Amino acid sequence: MLSQAMFPWLLLTAAFLFTLGALGVLIRRNPLVVFMCIELMLNAVNLALVGYSSYLNSEEGQVFAFMVIVVAAAEVVVGLGLLTRVFSIGRELDVDDLDEMKQ
């Protein structure tokens, strides 16, 4: 059972993980690593959810976390499919290279 004392720390690590993931997305050029950082952020969210679930001892947190995991899985599948598609035809692996959207 999560004690009143430890809960803030748990949330702190969740926040740390989340922002670290965000930071990773920003500074890494390799799309795969960017992808992993996104996974990291999702895990951080799961951590927070589970933390709350046990702190407030209501299992909705865990159900939500489960759903998040499912969504993360689906996302990875599609994401990697896209990545292979985009980067397979000779484009070197760099996120900045895709800037056709520029005005």
Place this chain on the structure above:
Amino acid sequence: MNASTAALLAGLVLLFPLAGSALCGLIGPVLGRRFVNLAGTLSIGAAFVVTLVIFVQVLGAASGHQSTTATLWNWLNLGPGNLNVSVDITIDQLSVLMLLVITGVGLLIHVYSVGYMEHDPGAARFFSYMNFFIFSMALLVLAANMVILIIGWAAVALSSYLLIGFWYERESAVLAARKAFITQVIGDVALVIAAILIFVNLSAVPACPPNEKCAGLPQALHTLSLPQIFAHASSLGVGSPLITLICILLAVGAFAKSAQFPLHTWLPDAMEGPTPVSALIHAATMVTAGVYLIARFHSLFDLAPIASGMVACVGMGTAVMAGFIALSQVDIKRVIAYSTMSQIGLMIFAVGIGAYAAGMYQFLLHAFFKALLFLAAGNVIHAVHDEQDIREMGGLDSRMRVTAWCFLVGSLALAGFLFAGMFSKEDLLGFGMINGPGSPALYIVGIGVNVLTGLYAFRLYGTTFRGEPRSEAARNAHESKAVMLWPVVILAGLSALAGWILQWPVAFGPHLIDAFLNPVFTSPGSGPIAKAPQLWPGVLGFVIGLTCSLIGIAIALRIWVRHDLDPSRALARPGLRLLPRLSFNKLYFDELYDTLLVRPTRALGRGLRRVGDPVMDSWIKGVSDVATDFSSVFRSVQTGLIRDYASYMVLFVVIFTIGVMLAAGLAR
């Protein structure tokens, strides 16, 4: 003559020329030349017959009610107290006299133009315009409401524009037509403003019902019908600045139409039109519409001595100026045009000093001999193959005997010896002795005009008909065809005898026209009539005038007919070098108006085109520029890199959560 017959007859006089114009214009080109000639002249002939009927009716009517007014239809009715105009016509001696000249001389000129227009493809169009002119002149003369008068006035201006610009391929004719029309529009606008002044200010004491006492306060009449205007003319204030302004505006209208100074520059250019046009419009009828206008508004002019004085001076001034310019002109039609301007100057002078009957008398006789001179000139031009420069002519009297003799009669009539001119000019100069501003002064100037007239009349006759033919064309000129000769002969007869018939037995003193027109000018409500000179001063004036004309003729004969003096040097003495140049260049009025009025307006227009709109456009450009600048600021944000977008998101998330935390924290 009761109202309904008046309406019928007037309607016919108007309808015939209009129908003729429509027929010739629309169907003429299809049906060919014969139909056009026939329809064109017959319609005017019919109008002339109806005019004769009216003339007989008016003569026969009892003295009390010779003038009748009838309404054809209500033109515009905007309710009581507002504009309420109806198309009403008046038939009285003055309008009948004008109608007689318009349709009579018009008929002769139409017969003449059948011959003149023989080789011109646009004959149908020509007859259509001429008929339309007769219609508009008739409308002007018959109108009894100021608005209808203005409509007739403008219709006349339109037809003169169409006829001057008849040969539209010639640039000079096109410009002359435009110049004539715009000058007429000036006159039109002046008339409209005068009408408005009258509409607003005319008032009358309402008729007081018999029993109760009424305050007798003058109540605005808000009408533009001429009979009512003349009946209540005194309500505009005798000699007041208001009535003077109205009369000056009317005079401006008259000057524009009668080519008086300062609006005279269009008449010489109007000679660009065919000769019958010059004969009918720019000699006999249209240019005298101004005289008619002042004669018609005599009750107003009598109440405004300052205005009529101004009119008299301008008239005499124009007479002198035109005479002076005519001396050095080389184009045969322009010499006659300036003589017209001079003679009309005299008429304007006559009506200016109140001698309305004398003015109309001069108008009648002038119509005859001026039309004669123009038609004869037409024959000459036709004979020398459209050459109008008199320096190329000469010695035509032996080649064109009939035209030469008629031209001589016309010149004598113009100069005022033996034939028509003598009677009317001496008559109105006689009035000039004792009436009008600084009464004898203008008379003396008038005498000078007589000399000038004699000079240029016989200079023209001398250079054209006498001496040796100076060009190949003049050498083998030959007499024109019968159809162009008969009208000239008839007019010559009229010019010669009309004076004597109307003035029988004595060459001066009261004449039939005076008796005929008096009821009009002494109708109730009209002001003081010019005093007629007593017997002896009248005879003395007549003799002095006659001798001056003879002096003029004698000098002219010596210079241009017997060549005692070399004509080119005649006026070329060093001292006088300035005068011939001034005279030849028409006192530089054209250039003056051009630099003063025309060029600055065009320059202003061009300036506005460059500056005007862009300035007014600027504020809307300003709005769009601001919008575009504002949006470009944001464009730099869209770099296209995913990571940038991600970082914006993160930044926002962070700020947002901190904000929420703080807010929640503070809320506690």
Place this chain on the structure above:
Amino acid sequence: MNVLLAILLILAAISALGVVFSSKTIYSALSLVLTVALLAAVFLVLNAQFLFVVQLIVYAGAVMVLFVFIIALLDPAAEDRPRIFDLRLILGVLAVAGLCTAVFVAARNDVTYDTSCTTQAVTCMHGYTVGSLAATGDNTADPFHTFGFPENAVNRAGNVQTVANQIFHTYVLPFEITSLLLLVAAVGAVYLTRRVAVGPRRDPQAEERWRDDLVEGGE
């Protein structure tokens, strides 16, 4: 138990750093696997056994394997120097610091969770009282709670039962939707990786290289 949790959390943080800042992609992939495993352990400590298992199987098993496989496929030896002195790095660090302190301070004095709701049983958040109803077992008013569990039943009775109970009772609709989502993802993946070029061929050499790398293709 707290000490174990603390250690696990610290390790997770460190391995997360590894994910972000390692130069070789394969290293960051492996460190991500480690982070996931550690988080699974934390779940276990927090008595969420079901999630522990799911995390391990789905994340560590399927997702990370897929990642490694793709890394191997695309660029096994790719070097990617993370740009350290980049404006976004500073921005990121600031974000990390700011957010963490905020969350920590909030958690420290219960800002994140409005306990007032539970104590005075006052309706808050759209008239839905958190927890208290669950505690009293009276759930008629609250449609989301089909049946309540007694005080900290979650931690006592089998976690899997209670979670499963919730999934298949109250959240059955979301559950079905996720299944649909997975189906769509699968179809998408298949479609995306089809070898027949749809649009105009961008780069023929890439096509050649693609064919050589792949073991003998299908049709």
Place this chain on the structure above:
Amino acid sequence: MNGFPWLTAILLLPAAGALILQVIPGKAADLIKGVTVMVAAAEVVLVAIVVHGVATTSAIGGGPLPMHYVEQASWIPAIGASYHLGVDGVSAWILALNAGVFLLGALVVPRRSTERLKLFCGLMLLAEAATTGVLISLDLLLFYVFWEGMLIPLYFLLAFYGNENRGRATLKFVIYTVAGSLLMLLAILYLHFQALAGGHNTFDLEVLLQNPLPVQTGVALPFTTIPTLSPAMFAFLAFALAFAIKLPMVPFHTWLPDLYESAPAPVLVFFAGVVSKMGAYGFIRFGITLFSGPVHQLQPLLVALAILSILYGAMMALSQTDLKRIVAYASISHLGFIALGIFSLDQNGIDGAVIQILNHGIIIAGLFLVVGVVEARTGTRDIRELGGLQKRMPWLYVFFLVITLGALGLPGTNGFVGEVTIMLGAFQYFWLLAVLAGLGVLLASWYMLRMHQGMMHGPVRAVTEKVQDLRFREGLVLAPLAVLIVLLGVFPHPVGTVAAQAVPGYVTLADASQHPVVVPTVAHVSALTEVEP
């Protein structure tokens, strides 16, 4: 009057026509044009019946402005907006002009050369429906809806079918009109809330007229005590700006020449003929009646702007070389006359303005048709290259001569009727105005002759060499205009009487601020209708 909703029929007929058009297959060009012309003709018949009704029967409706054919239904009860239609002496003839000019526009549509003919005709019919709506709506909100609605089909017509520089011109037109009408919306709302404060939850013109705005003190500048304009004045300025832009008065006119230069012939005919008159109609119907106080205070300024429009328009027309621009500036000058008539605020002036609106519509439609015909044949609009058309096209010369005379206001043509009444009205306000208007007439004759002679007279040029005369169909379109110009010049009585029936009501309203409102008695109105012997 027998219960049949005439005005709604007039409103919906073109819209229905536009719908029917969509059913016809795109390629059947003749059928499309046939239907359009048929709908336009039916519209003319309906409008003729209504105008005849207005001329003969006496007005009903107790309000200060007696109306005919009144139809009323609730539209948005919550805010008191009602579907209130009515027509009176002022709007009757403009309605007739609207229908007639549209018929001309429909006749002139070149079947073969306009691609997507169905869209073109549909948009034209929608535009007609919108302009009709503007003319007959008595509810301010309904008026505003149609006022904006008018803009949409026009925008598409101009943007799709204009010639080379249509983009900029259309954009400027849209910015101008939308800016103006948005301000007007604010003013309408202001009026609504004023009425609301007075206990009437309405947008209806009749109700608003019955309880006019109270005399207000100026709104003080923020943080100062300097009194600026009173809210009523601001409202009037908003209305005035919207109408001044639509009736181009000089400072706001720059959109008109560019637009006229780039608009296709049929659109130009009805745009110049009708749409530019909406501003004048708006001033008469709403401007001077609702804001009688501010109108009197601003009268000198408005009159000065009108005179400026006349003279500036004339000057610019003198110096332009493109035919369409000359006619555009001539139109501005004539509209300046109409504005002068309105702002003289006396019966003659406003009567003259109403008559001149009808006349100017006919004249400008004729002018643009002629310019369109000449441009189609010679391929150029530059007056310097044209000349000697009279020799090749005598029939065009006849019609063009009559139209030019109408345009320069020759007495005896319909242009003169309006001008005389307007000059009379303006004179009664201040004498110099009539003189300046006279100068305007003088300049008018100059630039019209310059244009007419530039095209028609002079030697035949290279461009006008092999040009054949008007075909019968084109003559058929120009002939009625020429006949109307002469007929209305010689016999303007019917136009004058119908206008004079309604205008006293407007004048008394406009003078409301001067002295207590005097509702015109029926006797007063009937005195108008019987004709002098």
